[in-house]
Amino acid sequence: MAEKAAAEKLVLHEDPVSGNCYKIRLTAALLGLDLERRSYDILKGETRTPEFLAKVNANGRIPVLQIGNRFLPESNAACFYLADDSRLIPEDRFDRADMLRWMFFEQYSHEPNIATLRFWLTYVGRQNLSEQQQSQLSAKHLAGEAALELMDRHLAGQDWFVGNAPSIADVALYPYTHVAEEGGFALGGYANVCAWLDRVGNLPGYVTME
Secondary structure, X not given: XXXXXXXXXXXEEEOOOOHXXXXXXXXXXXXXXXXXXXXXXXXXXXXXXXXXXXHOOOXXXXXXXXXXXXXXXXXXXXXXXXXXXXXXXXXXXXXXXXXXXXXXXXXXXHHHHHHHHHHHHHHHOHHHOOHHHXXXXXXXXXXXXXXXXXXXXXXXXXXXXXXXXOOHHHHHHHXXXXXXXXXXXXXXXXXXXXXXXXXXXXXXXXOOOO
């Protein structure tokens, strides 16, 4: 599929500061795939316009990977599309399922806490948070710490999240982890996570978040 994707025009509808958008760019970069980029500012409501809702994603969210004339929302689905049949997908059946497990973990346990706090504190501003958001800060921080602790324990015995090689499980978890300190998380306490971040950052084809 990675070879097929390379033959089709790929357009990423994104906000450059979003980790969910970055993971798609990182997947493409690691595989040497060309990706055209179209940027939107979610704080200005640019993904809620009638044109965007009608043509790109009726759910009003980014990222969306455009493949020719088709549109694929959801970051991890887009990463899988790009990486299918590539070295970023494990050959072993159990490892493929385990890769999905970590991608689900990223969306359900990691991103809702670590990414949300980063967005609230860095882009919205603590002083601009609603009373309801303020009340969630402590719980989200604790849940984010729990996610990082689980990751750190897992990485104590291996270099990558699945098997003996990088996969899109690593790509999915990397974006919001490597900027977690912008959400108030101290990464220095997670030595195995920090070593893993360095390994991802040294992969051939690696690109930085913008």
